[in-house]
Amino acid sequence: MAANKELGITPTAGAAPSTDEFIKGLWRDNPVFVQVLGMCPVLAVSNTAENALAMGLATAFVLLMSNILVSILRDFIPKQVRIASYILIIATFVTITDYVIQAISVDLHKSLGAFISLIVVNCLILSRAEAFASKNTVGKSILDAAGMGVGFTFALLCLGAVRELFGNGTIFGLGVLPDNFQEWIVMILPAGGFFTLALWLLIFNVMEARKAKT
Amino acid sequence: MTNESLSYIFINASLVNNFVLAYFLGICPFLGVSGKMETATKMGGAVTFVMLISSMCAYGIHQFLVAINAPFLQLISYIVVIASTVQLVEMFIKKMSPTLFRALGIFLPLITTNCAILGLALFQTNKGYGFVESFVYALGAGAGFTLALVLIAGLREQLNFADVPEVIKGTALTLLIAGILSLSFMGFAGLGA
Numbered sequence: 158m159a160a161n162k163e164l165g166i167t168p169t170a171g172a173a174p175s176t177d178e179f180i181k182g183l184w185r186d187n188p189v190f191v192q193v194l195g196m197c198p199v200l201a202v203s204n205t206a207e208n209a210l211a212m213g214l215a216t217a218f219v220l221l222m223s224n225i226l227v228s229i230l231r232d233f234i235p236k237q238v239r240i241a242s243y244i245l246i247i248a249t250f251v252t253i254t255d256y257v258i259q260a261i262s263v264d265l266h267k268s269l270g271a272f273i274s275l276i277v278v279n280c281l282i283l284s285r286a287e288a289f290a291s292k293n294t295v296g297k298s299i300l301d302a303a304g305m306g307v308g309f310t311f312a313l314l315c316l317g318a319v320r321e322l323f324g325n326g327t328i329f330g331l332g333v334l335p336d337n338f339q340e341w342i343v344m345i346l347p348a349g350g351f352f353t354l355a356l357w358l359l360i361f362n363v364m365e366a367r368k369a370k371t
Numbered sequence: 372m373t374n375e376s377l378s379y380i381f382i383n384a385s386l387v388n389n390f391v392l393a394y395f396l397g398i399c400p401f402l403g404v405s406g407k408m409e410t411a412t413k414m415g416g417a418v419t420f421v422m423l424i425s426s427m428c429a430y431g432i433h434q435f436l437v438a439i440n441a442p443f444l445q446l447i448s449y450i451v452v453i454a455s456t457v458q459l460v461e462m463f464i465k466k467m468s469p470t471l472f473r474a475l476g477i478f479l480p481l482i483t484t485n486c487a488i489l490g491l492a493l494f495q496t497n498k499g500y501g502f503v504e505s506f507v508y509a510l511g512a513g514a515g516f517t518l519a520l521v522l523i524a525g526l527r528e529q530l531n532f533a534d535v536p537e538v539i540k541g542t543a544l545t546l547l548i549a550g551i552l553s554l555s556f557m558g559f560a561g562l563g564a
Contacts, residue, residue: 193542196398197486241454244483248447256443271493274446278484280399346557347393351550358543366538 182304189312190361195281200350209317217306219250224302227290243286384511391519392553397487411524419513426509428452429492457483
């Protein structure tokens with residue numbers, strides 16, 4: 158991969174980084190729909206498409222940076238204190254993200270609230286650090302993080318768009334449904350988050366079941 | 372300091388703004404260990420205990436960070452305190468009840484990444500609660516978390532005997548129940564005002 162050459166990394170024997178590391182996060186191992194990781198922000202800030210996109214990008218950034226750093230330091234971190242070290246690395250990048258978002262848009266920072274800080278405890282990020290970045294080269298970790306990040310953002314957008322469409326009649330603040338559309342308030346409420354995610358998981362299960370049959 | 376009464380803080384944290392069903396905090400253990408009533412109760416107890424300790428520590432740390440004017444260290448120091456508390460609880464449970472230790476499995480160390488606990492520490496700081504208020508807030512949040520966990524565990528135990536379509540079994544079904552529970556908890560809105 159090009160990214161690999163730039164960083165001057167030689168792939169380990171027999172395990173050349175491939176596009177598969179990237180692709181798997183999008184669909185087959187999608188962090189939200191298949192692995193069911195990082196549910197809290199998925200449900201909490203997916204009430205509008207804009208919030209969902211911002212949250213997805215922020216998480217993807219932290220995931221990418223922490224995966225890179227964990228992968229670089231993987232030979233130096235002692236086994237016994239690895240989880241604590243990963244958490245510290247993640248917390249550092251989350252603090253940076255928190256201040257950056259505040260600098261870009263105060264409104265966005267307000268609507269995401271404490272959930273930016275809570276990226277620290279997103280199990281998706283820790284699980285990628287532990288399960289992938291601590292065992293693989295920097296190049297592969299970057300691809301893995303990018304794939305997972307995009308997959309996570311995609312899933313958040315799926316939820317955010319559906320909830321905003323039915324709960325508010327808009328997508329990204331643009332009216333798409335006719336004016337006489339009666340908003341389904343329940344979609345904006347917490348319960349709507351649970352229902353929408355259940356629905357998406359159901360769709361995913363049905364598609365997988367169909368695939369298994371053929 | 373706020374003027375909210377202690378009973379209001381407790382009811383608010385446990386029922387009206389339930390951490391699991393209204394704030395979506397701590398969803399992972401909520402989905403993971405809610406299969407059996409007994410495990411759910413004990414998990415609730417462990418989480419409440421960690422909440423109480425980390426909430427009190429978070430109060431002290433916040434005062435200290437304000438004093439030395441370093442708010443950017445807030446997140447990092449909170450998470451370190453929570454991780455060490457969880458480690459302590461883990462050692463304690465392992466010693467006292469190996470059966471429970473096995474039943475909770477991976478979800479015990481994962482309390483560290485339970486957003487309900489970090490969320491609690493952050494919310495109490497944002498709301499400007501004092502020491503006693505923080506303690507009551509943590510108690511309410513823990514009670515609310517346990518309540519939600521036990522409720523869903525009871526429902527899931529019953530559902531084991533129900534005839535449901537294959538495709539909806541598992542997480543999707545649990546989320547549907549959680550949604551209905553969340554709707555019914557909205558009935559508490561206005562309580563304690």
